[in-house]
Amino acid sequence: MPLPKAELHLHIEGTLEPELAFALAARNGVRLPFEDTEELRRAYLFEDLQSFLHLYYALMAVLRTEDDFAELTDGYLARAAAQGVRHAEIFFDPQAHTARGVPLATVVEGIARALDTSEERHGISTRLIMCFLRDQSAASAMETLQAAKPHLHRITAVGLDSAEAGHPPSKFREVYEAAGALGLRKVAHAGEEGPAEYVREALDILGVERIDHGLRCVEDHELVERLARERVPLTLCPLSNVRLKVIDVLEEHPLARMMDAGLLCTVNSDDPAYFGGYVGDTFHAVREALGLTDERLRELARNSFVAAFLEDDEPRRARLIAEVEAYDFTMERRE
Numbered sequence: 001m002p003l004p005k006a007e008l009h010l011h012i013e014g015t016l017e018p019e020l021a022f023a024l025a026a027r028n029g030v031r032l033p034f035e036d037t038e039e040l041r042r043a044y045l046f047e048d049l050q051s052f053l054h055l056y057y058a059l060m061a062v063l064r065t066e067d068d069f070a071e072l073t074d075g076y077l078a079r080a081a082a083q084g085v086r087h088a089e090i091f092f093d094p095q096a097h098t099a100r101g102v103p104l105a106t107v108v109e110g111i112a113r114a115l116d117t118s119e120e121r122h123g124i125s126t127r128l129i130m131c132f133l134r135d136q137s138a139a140s141a142m143e144t145l146q147a148a149k150p151h152l153h154r155i156t157a158v159g160l161d162s163a164e165a166g167h168p169p170s171k172f173r174e175v176y177e178a179a180g181a182l183g184l185r186k187v188a189h190a191g192e193e194g195p196a197e198y199v200r201e202a203l204d205i206l207g208v209e210r211i212d213h214g215l216r217c218v219e220d221h222e223l224v225e226r227l228a229r230e231r232v233p234l235t236l237c238p239l240s241n242v243r244l245k246v247i248d249v250l251e252e253h254p255l256a257r258m259m260d261a262g263l264l265c266t267v268n269s270d271d272p273a274y275f276g277g278y279v280g281d282t283f284h285a286v287r288e289a290l291g292l293t294d295e296r297l298r299e300l301a302r303n304s305f306v307a308a309f310l311e312d313d314e315p316r317r318a319r320l321i322a323e324v325e326a327y328d329f330t331m332e333r334r335e
């Protein structure tokens with residue numbers, strides 16, 4: 001039995017495996033600029049965030065119907081469950097779909113259909129986080145928030161993703177204020193490719209409760225101290241950082257040093273179909289590359305439930321944390 005964990009940084013569109021991409025392309029009559037799944041997989045060599053985003057947005061062309069989104073989401077939940085995920089907070093990028101003529105209702109209802117059966121089918125409780133594309137205008141983000149009003153019972157929080165450099169959190173001040181007024185919780189990608197200052201802006205200007213990535217906080221000692229003191233969760237994605245060349249090799253990832261500095265770190269998969277592993281694979285990879293002890297892995301799993309948006313189900317959080325505390329690592333080695 002794998003270590004129980006929550007996944008808090010997962011783009012549902014980033015779980016589109018090549019096999020499903022081709023199946024949906026055939027079903028929807030969409031022509032992909034790749035001959036087959038092998039040729040597509042060979043394209044997964046990225047130079048940076050932007051080169052990944054280019055392929056990520058292009059492949060979304062195959063996602064057209066509610067069934068497509070439901071199938072994508074249910075497939076992710078099945079793979080996540082097999083790796084010990086018991087709670088998942090899932091990002092989606094509405095503007096990437098509405099810009100292609102796919103209605104927001106199709107996207108939300110398709111994803112929600114899979115989420116509605118997730119506890120029963122996969123033993124995973126879920127939350128949905130609607131992300132704004134930061135390389136689009138603040139006005140477009142505000143329109144998206146307004147358009148989401150009929151779906152707010154499905155949505156727990158707002159997030160901010162896509163190309164970071166040159167698109168500071170402050171650009172979205174009003175949108176986050178409006179989201180807060182609607183009762184939505186707040187997270188944002190910051191400090192992935194962008195500077196430590198963007199992490200500060202996300203906290204002070206947007207009022208986020210968690211930072212997605214936050215890796216580059218390590219360049220700013222005072223910020224690290226603040227994040228540790230205020231127990232701000234960071235949703236790190238080590239395999240993503242290597243694939244997008246934010247760091248050179250996994251062995252150089254600062255995760256262990258960040259934990260030593262008292263930061264509330266979690267480990268997540270980001271876009272697992274593209275970056276070579278789901279969250280259980282990521283735990284294994286960082287254990288090997290950084291020599292993490294069992295107690296460090298337990299801390300990461302505990303942190304994932306501490307940082308989860310489970311305030312409306314504290315008994316579940318407590319049960320999951322108790323499972324982490326009682327986890328016997330020799331069980332995993334016997335698999």
Ligand SMILES: Nc1ncnc2[nH]cnc12
Nearest residue numbers: 011161162163189270271
């Ligand atoms: N790692 C990432 N950073 C920013 N935007 C994203 N969208 C999907 N994955 C992303």
Ligand SMILES: [Zn+2]
Nearest residue numbers: 009161189270
């Ligand atoms: Zn991300």
